Amino acid sequence: MDDLCKNFLRLIKEYNLEERLIIPLYKTLDFLYESEEFKKWNTGMQLFSQDLFTLISLDILNSKSINKLLAISGLIVGLFSQLAKELKKNAFLMISKLLTHK
Numbered sequence: 325m326d327d328l329c330k331n332f333l334r335l336i337k338e339y340n341l342e343e344r345l346i347i348p349l350y351k352t353l354d355f356l357y358e359s360e361e362f363k364k365w366n367t368g369m370q371l372f373s374q375d376l377f378t379l380i381s382l383d384i385l386n387s388k389s390i391n392k393l394l395a396i397s398g399l400i401v402g403l404f405s406q407l408a409k410e411l412k413k414n415a416f417l418m419i420s421k422l423l424t425h426k
Contacts, residue, residue: 329372336379343389350380350395357402373406377415384418397422 332353339345353376356362362369380396387393400415407415 326368329368333372333375333379336376336383340383343392346383347391347395350392350399354395354398354402357399357406362406369406370408373403374408374411377403377407377411381414381418384422393422 332349335349336346362373377400380399384393384396387396397419400419404412404415
């Protein structure tokens, strides 16, 4: 499991600008969080979720693609249950900003 999480993070870092790869990756991660597959693997998931949230927080600031922003918003909602208390506030604020953006 640890290798799989590291590979997800590596793919996001390396192919951040490749929307054809990143958007399906975000949707896949969102699906895994929604189906609660990550809850079955307790080891290291808190740290992985925090690292993932940090990466997508940076990605959301630099993105102008609506498809990417939609994929990120779904992933943030999925991540919400796995995040530490201090990051939940940031995640909620980020979702609020996405929903109220003109």
